[in-house]
Amino acid sequence: xxxxxxIGAGLSGLTAAFRLLQLKPNLKIKILEAKDRVGGRLLTLExxxxxxxxxxxxxxxxxxxxxxxxxxxxxxxxxxxLKTYPQKFEGNKILQIGKKNKHSIYDSHIPKKGLLSLYxxxxxxxxxxxxxxxxxxxxxxxxxxxxxxxxxSITLDNFLSEKTxxxxxxxxTRAAFxxxxxxxxxxxxxxxxxxYINSCGGLLNLFSSNSSSGHGYRIIGGxxxxxxxxxxxxxxxxxELQKVVTSxxxxxxxxxxxxxxxxTATGETYQAKNxxxxxxxxxxxxxxxxxxxxxxxxxYFSSMMPGHLIKVILTYENAFWTEMGFSGEIVTNGGPSHxxxxxxxxxxxxxxxxxxxxxxxxxGLIGGNQAFExxxxxxxxxxxxxxxxxxxxxxxxxxxxFIVYCEKIWRQESYVGGCPVSVLSTGVTRYxxxxxxxxxxxxxxxVSELSKQWMGFMEGxxxxxxxxxxxxxxxx
Amino acid sequence: xxxxxxIGAGLSGLTAAFRLLQLKPNLKIKILEAKDRVGGRLLTLExxxxxxxxxxxxxxxxxxxxxxxxxxxxxxxxxxxLKTYPQKFEGNKILQIGKKNKHSIYDSHIPKKGLLSLYxxxxxxxxxxxxxxxxxxxxxxxxxxxxxxxxxSITLDNFLSEKTxxxxxxxxTRAAFxxxxxxxxxxxxxxxxxxYINSCGGLLNLFSSNSSSGHGYRIIGGxxxxxxxxxxxxxxxxxELQKVVTSxxxxxxxxxxxxxxxxTATGETYQAKNxxxxxxxxxxxxxxxxxxxxxxxxxYFSSMMPGHLIKVILTYENAFWTEMGFSGEIVTNGGPSHxxxxxxxxxxxxxxxxxxxxxxxxxGLIGGNQAFExxxxxxxxxxxxxxxxxxxxxxxxxxxxFIVYCEKIWRQESYVGGCPVSVLSTGVTRYxxxxxxxxxxxxxxxVSELSKQWMGFMEGxxxxxxxxxxxxxxxx
Numbered sequence: 001x002x003x004x005x006x007i008g009a010g011l012s013g014l015t016a017a018f019r020l021l022q023l024k025p026n027l028k029i030k031i032l033e034a035k036d037r038v039g040g041r042l043l044t045l046e047x048x049x050x051x052x053x054x055x056x057x058x059x060x061x062x063x064x065x066x067x068x069x070x071x072x073x074x075x076x077x078x079x080x081x082l083k084t085y086p087q088k089f090e091g092n093k094i095l096q097i098g099k100k101n102k103h104s105i106y107d108s109h110i111p112k113k114g115l116l117s118l119y120x121x122x123x124x125x126x127x128x129x130x131x132x133x134x135x136x137x138x139x140x141x142x143x144x145x146x147x148x149x150x151x152x153s154i155t156l157d158n159f160l161s162e163k164t165x166x167x168x169x170x171x172x173t174r175a176a177f178x179x180x181x182x183x184x185x186x187x188x189x190x191x192x193x194x195x196y197i198n199s200c201g202g203l204l205n206l207f208s209s210n211s212s213s214g215h216g217y218r219i220i221g222g223x224x225x226x227x228x229x230x231x232x233x234x235x236x237x238x239x240e241l242q243k244v245v246t247s248x249x250x251x252x253x254x255x256x257x258x259x260x261x262x263x264t265a266t267g268e269t270y271q272a273k274n275x276x277x278x279x280x281x282x283x284x285x286x287x288x289x290x291x292x293x294x295x296x297x298x299x300y301f302s303s304m305m306p307g308h309l310i311k312v313i314l315t316y317e318n319a320f321w322t323e324m325g326f327s328g329e330i331v332t333n334g335g336p337s338h339x340x341x342x343x344x345x346x347x348x349x350x351x352x353x354x355x356x357x358x359x360x361x362x363x364g365l366i367g368g369n370q371a372f373e374x375x376x377x378x379x380x381x382x383x384x385x386x387x388x389x390x391x392x393x394x395x396x397x398x399x400x401x402f403i404v405y406c407e408k409i410w411r412q413e414s415y416v417g418g419c420p421v422s423v424l425s426t427g428v429t430r431y432x433x434x435x436x437x438x439x440x441x442x443x444x445x446x447v448s449e450l451s452k453q454w455m456g457f458m459e460g461x462x463x464x465x466x467x468x469x470x471x472x473x474x475x476x
Numbered sequence: 477x478x479x480x481x482x483i484g485a486g487l488s489g490l491t492a493a494f495r496l497l498q499l500k501p502n503l504k505i506k507i508l509e510a511k512d513r514v515g516g517r518l519l520t521l522e523x524x525x526x527x528x529x530x531x532x533x534x535x536x537x538x539x540x541x542x543x544x545x546x547x548x549x550x551x552x553x554x555x556x557x558l559k560t561y562p563q564k565f566e567g568n569k570i571l572q573i574g575k576k577n578k579h580s581i582y583d584s585h586i587p588k589k590g591l592l593s594l595y596x597x598x599x600x601x602x603x604x605x606x607x608x609x610x611x612x613x614x615x616x617x618x619x620x621x622x623x624x625x626x627x628x629s630i631t632l633d634n635f636l637s638e639k640t641x642x643x644x645x646x647x648x649t650r651a652a653f654x655x656x657x658x659x660x661x662x663x664x665x666x667x668x669x670x671x672y673i674n675s676c677g678g679l680l681n682l683f684s685s686n687s688s689s690g691h692g693y694r695i696i697g698g699x700x701x702x703x704x705x706x707x708x709x710x711x712x713x714x715x716e717l718q719k720v721v722t723s724x725x726x727x728x729x730x731x732x733x734x735x736x737x738x739x740t741a742t743g744e745t746y747q748a749k750n751x752x753x754x755x756x757x758x759x760x761x762x763x764x765x766x767x768x769x770x771x772x773x774x775x776y777f778s779s780m781m782p783g784h785l786i787k788v789i790l791t792y793e794n795a796f797w798t799e800m801g802f803s804g805e806i807v808t809n810g811g812p813s814h815x816x817x818x819x820x821x822x823x824x825x826x827x828x829x830x831x832x833x834x835x836x837x838x839x840g841l842i843g844g845n846q847a848f849e850x851x852x853x854x855x856x857x858x859x860x861x862x863x864x865x866x867x868x869x870x871x872x873x874x875x876x877x878f879i880v881y882c883e884k885i886w887r888q889e890s891y892v893g894g895c896p897v898s899v900l901s902t903g904v905t906r907y908x909x910x911x912x913x914x915x916x917x918x919x920x921x922x923v924s925e926l927s928k929q930w931m932g933f934m935e936g937x938x939x940x941x942x943x944x945x946x947x948x949x950x951x952x
Binding site: 149152153154155157158183184186187188189244246247263265266267282285286288292295296298299302303305306308372375376411412414417425426427428431 | 634720743768779782852
């Protein structure tokens with residue numbers, strides 16, 4: 001009989017284990033992970049870098065914000081003695097929008113092409129803020145109110161197109177949401193995205209290119225090192241890899257004590273007083289719950305759709321883009337396609353990915369419909385498409401002088417199935433309320449997408465891991 | 477080594493087994509069913525009926541169309557020696573729309589409240605037909621064309637509200653889609669619904685109250701008897717119940733022969749040359765495929781959301797509604813709520829459910845948001861709400877003189893998880909094409925929602941079962 005069985009050794013599950021054992025070291029805990037590694041949507045790889053050295057890069061979750069906007073992850077890093085370094089933003093950024101392959105250059109913290117697009121962007125930001133105030137800032141907000149239903153009945157695309165007048169802004173939001181949701185705007189409920197934006201404290205926190213936004217900092221040693229650090233502290237024997245949980249059944253004994261029987265695909269069973277489910281939300285409904293999940297939880301989890309994002313890292317001897325005065329940041333609608341079967345070029349967002357050790361690199365994102373189209377291509381075809389795009393942006397032969405091209409198609413990773421976050425289409429977010437976040441039958445849900453803060457981000461993952469740990473400690 | 481392993485003993489899977497063994501009696505076939513019964517979304521129950529007798533009613537799929545619109549199911553019934561009887565349509569129908577609890581009475585085959593609403597309905601039907609011609613009737617239709625993307629970017633609600641002028645039509649379509657999709661219009665992609673309507677041959681085939689529509693006939697002995705008849709013919713030893721399939725792995729031997737290893741949650745393995753997956757589409761992505769499903773199949777299956785429909789049967793000594801001149805058919809927006817936490821009354825559609833043996837009964841549907849709200853209530857609260865609604869429609873005390881109240885909440889049935897059909901929200905249907913329906917790695921998909929004819933209906937289930945059988949026979 002375990003005190004707690006934790007399903008999923010990603011950031012949420014390991015945070016919960018860490019906090020539980022820190023506050024109650026004698027708890028009997030078992031962590032079951034379906035994959036052969038910990039970290040979930042965090043993955044740090046060692047790649048060949050400049051000067052015949054190696055360095056580490058994140059192929060999954062990469063950035064965090066400062067401690068005033070993201071207190072949970074920053075506190076955890078302090079406790080784990082892990083450090084951060086700032087994302088580079090200095091230099092000219094490149095913007096490519098519209099049907100022609102024209103580029104413009106800007107150096108503000110949000111993309112612009114003339115005053116009109118800047119005005120358009122600020123009008124949209126104001127509009128989003130006013131809708132947020134209406135939807136989320138009221139005390140005792142009534143569910144299923146008219147506004148909630150209204151914004152859950154239209155797609156993000158419909159919502160934005162009403163308030164977006166310039167091609168520049170329209171292409172920019174599409175690129176930004178491809179990168180941060182891994183989905184087309186037309187696939188996502190406006191209410192879901194407004195909930196997401198609200199959990200991040202507004203559009204500027206999400207998208208500004210400066211150190212006060214959610215992508216202001218990176219973690220020295222890579223984001224996955226949070227998970228390996230926790231594992232060192234709580235001891236590896238708490239963890240079992242390649243254990244796919246298939247069912248969770250409630251057991252009530254003669255004394256009326258409640259526990260859960262957790263079964264795996266390979267036939268093992270684990271009995272536990274408490275269970276924490278900390279897996280990507282779209283996999284929760286794969287587990288057979290006995291008794292069944294409550295109607296709203298079932299609706300929510302079974303409707304969650306994983307985003308589709310391919311992340312590409314190119315390491316270089318020299319940061320040629322810096323020498324040319326560029327920050328490395330590119331916002332693009334993809335530009336013209338040079339690949340059969342693909343309607344645009346592959347990229348939506350590019351960032352400088354030079355490490356704290358000064359190993360130069362670029363990071364490219366292929367998201368939403370682009371990910372869908374380019375996933376069907378071979379690795380070589382994708383690489384060629386990425387290089388062609390980068391050549392057209394930087395207009396430099398140095399693009400092809402990379403040391404290594406590395407890519408991660410999250411959609412293909414078993415038991416993850418997508419990145420960076422799961423989304424809801426229209427008609428489901430209206431059922432999201434506090435009861436959805438609450439435990440039931442001794443089962444606690446530490447799912448980043450359910451967090452009230454930075455849902456789907458590392459901050460959200462840590463927050464919901466802490467919450468699950470505290471719920472259990474309060475009961476014991 | 478089996479020739480064929482069929483996963484799921486619903487109508488699709490059993491049709492495939494029937495056809496395979498009819499044409500190749502020596503095939504070694506195994507059917508694995510997760511539940512403890514066959515029939516999937518078909519369920520026929522024996523209930524107390526008039527004159528102290530018992531009779532059978534369908535709590536799941538109920539109706540079929542005549543053989544000119546639904547040839548596959550009708551041909552199967554002939555081969556199985558099963559008969560049909562007509563749904564009763566004669567008599568006055570009741571319509572309740574708008575905020576006030578006013579009823580109007582009509583006797584046409586589509587609901588109307590005056591000429592204006594009838595004109596509105598026919599304008600909408602014409603508009604849907606013209607969009608369908610544009611979307612589906614072109615040869616060599618290019619995927620991701622502008623129109624495909626446009627109609628996949630908006631919800632069914634957005635699409636309809638542009639072309640619906642009267643409250644009558646708006647309330648009627650909402651009630652009709654709650655019943656036939658188990659979902660709110662705001663949850664469904666316009667393109668998905670247009671594909672669905674197109675597969676049924678148009679709106680009138682779907683919604684007309686006459687014998688030439690898709691709900692013209694019922695099956696003597698109940699719909700589930702199709703499955704039990706097939707099982708008698710192919711022999712029960714082909715079937716194993718309570719076998720939950722968790723993974724399908726491809727095996728290639730030294731001679732380069734391909735087969736699949738099917739694993740269950742309880743540890744059994746079955747090796748087969750061919751596999752037919754015939755389970756509800758939203759459960760397909762619960763199976764771990766090795767190699768992974770192709771990108772479009774994964775996207776499609778993992779995005780499918782089960783509808784939410786509660787079906788209610790009330791049996792009576794006398795068909796009091798017939799005596800009052802009513803057909804028993806009611807179309808309603810739910811009317812005022814008498815139940816705390818519910819925004820409207822429970823029902824969307826009511827039909828006469830009197831059997832071929834003349835056992836009087838009414839059938840009520842609680843769908844979409846109503847199902848969501850009323851699922852949270854107790855059975856007694858739901859029964860009371862249904863009775864209050866029926867009393868207000870028929871204005872008769874006889875409503876409460878029922879013999880038995882029986883309900884089926886499909887959402888709560890393990891390994892079904894919803895009814896009558898799974899739907900897609902915006903942004904996914906654009907990837908639906910013939911390659912999505914094709915087998916891969918020896919795995920065939922007999923999923924009614926993938927059928928080109930009457931998707932999600934018994935007709936679609938039979939069609940895709942026949943298709944999977946023929947695909948395999950062509951290979952052998």
